[in-house]
Amino acid sequence: MQITIVAGARPNFIKIAPIIKEIEKKKNEGYDLNYRLVHTGQHYDKKLSATFFDELSIPDPNVNLNVGSGTQAEQTAAIMIGFEKELQAFPTDLVIVVGDVTSTMACSIVAKKLHIKVAHVEAGIRSGDLKMPEEINRMVTDSITDYFFTTSKLANNNLMQLGINEKQIFFVGNVMIDTLLSKEKDFRQPKAWQELNLKSKDYFVLTLHRPSNVDEESHFKNMLNEIITSSRNKPIIFPVHPRTKKILDTLDINFENLHFVEPLSYLEFNYLVKHAFAVLTDSGGITEEATMLNVPCMTFRNSTERPETCDIGTNVLVGSSIEKIKKSFEKLFDGNWKKGAYPELWDGKASERIIEEIIKIYNL
Structure with missing residues (x-):
């Protein structure tokens, strides 16, 4: 065959x-x-x-x-x-x-x-x-x-x-989980770990690339402002998708704790996810990885094609509402984030x- x-x-x-x-x-x-x-x-x-x-x-x-x-x-x-x-x-x-x-x-x-x-x-x-x-x-x-x-x-x-x-x-x-589980032992620190003096469970990983979040400049900037304001000065590591970089280059974004890094390899990125305080994303696949690694995850979307990451896992949809983003960070810092489990199979x-x-x- x-x-x-x-x-x-x-x-x-x-x-x-x-x-x-x-x-x-x-x-x-x-x-x-x-x-x-x-x-x-x-x-x-x-x-x-x-x-x-x-x-x-x-x-x-x-x-x-x-x-x-x-x-x-x-x-x-x-x-x-x-x-x-x-x-x-x-x-x-x-x-x-x-x-x-x-x-x-x-x-x-x-x-x-x-x-x-x-x-x-x-x-x-x-x-x-x-x-x-x-x-x-x-x-x-x-x-x-x-x-x-x-x-x-x-x-x-x-x-x-x-x-x-x-x-x-x-x-x-889920075949993505096959890969995650088989490669977890090989996760490795990216250069940014040493360069930024990162500590386990003391930083955020951020990814944003959906047109609904990044294409409208003022909306994108307002979202980033609220994320930064709510982060209580913890480092935020933002591996920038090529599509997003083109938009960021036109904005005046400069915060002390927001660190743009080059796109990371699979093993490097998931090392960051595994050791993060929380993941902030609009990606579907990353919510699955965060769920399996038992890391709190905020998704900046109003819907998801992977509802099991919310119903069973560590993921919460926060949309793009500034108020909801603020409240979600408060819940996270108060230690009230939900405990996740692993979806069937x-x-x-x-x-x-x-x-x-x-x-x-x-x-x-």
Whole structure:
């Protein structure tokens, strides 16, 4: 059996690593499993791409489509053109896409138009916010997917409400957690740890990149002001996403305890998360990592596609309301943040379950 695995951006790399490891394991056990890894080049910054491949022991991709930057439409079109040529040159039995980035949607469309089966890892999650490009990507991908691998029973329900046959849905757990648990022992201090004299549980990690938070300059500046004011002078480490950096460069942001750092590798970033007093973010994936590392997490969004991080984990949605941000920090400093637990099947074995199901589906 021939499988094509698609990766395009940071969250994808984290998700494909354990899947590839499991395919190689099963192949060594004698199963007829072969794969071809396609990197679309959606993330092209070395820190956001090549470093992740090295640290997560992902083999070099068989091809990099090198699509680079562009508008949503330009990037989608470039991925589709490149991936169509790839599939025509290297036929496959199954395309595996992961997550909800532009590459996920674009490659699913191409595969289906070439009559190739699609498996979506992390299927069925929904934020309900159609202003998020990722929500469109999820909806389109799930509308044409053949096999749905989910991280929660809520995701199963979302899919069944769309009329998806229950036999096509497989609740397997979270492959991001597979990677987190297997790599936790390898987390390492970034340079900023020594340079800023950081101490465990005495600083914040901040990430912001959603258009709703950073595109409107006055809103972005007001949010940062409130975060700084409420932080009680604890250091705030802000690894700056390239998209956010362009906006920050136009603002006059200068606070003593706010430290901008270059994008960090996977092992460095999660070292910071593990030892942080709290995580401040608008990313979905980081809320999952914070939940598993049992670190308080504030999410600057009004909705989330990962409600289990709020219902079960350490995450709380605080939106962008200045008053709510202030109250959330007060609760954190008062020691009243909720205690988190681990969601069901977030046990490091999701990729095993995925490959076992594929073996059953294809009678290997």
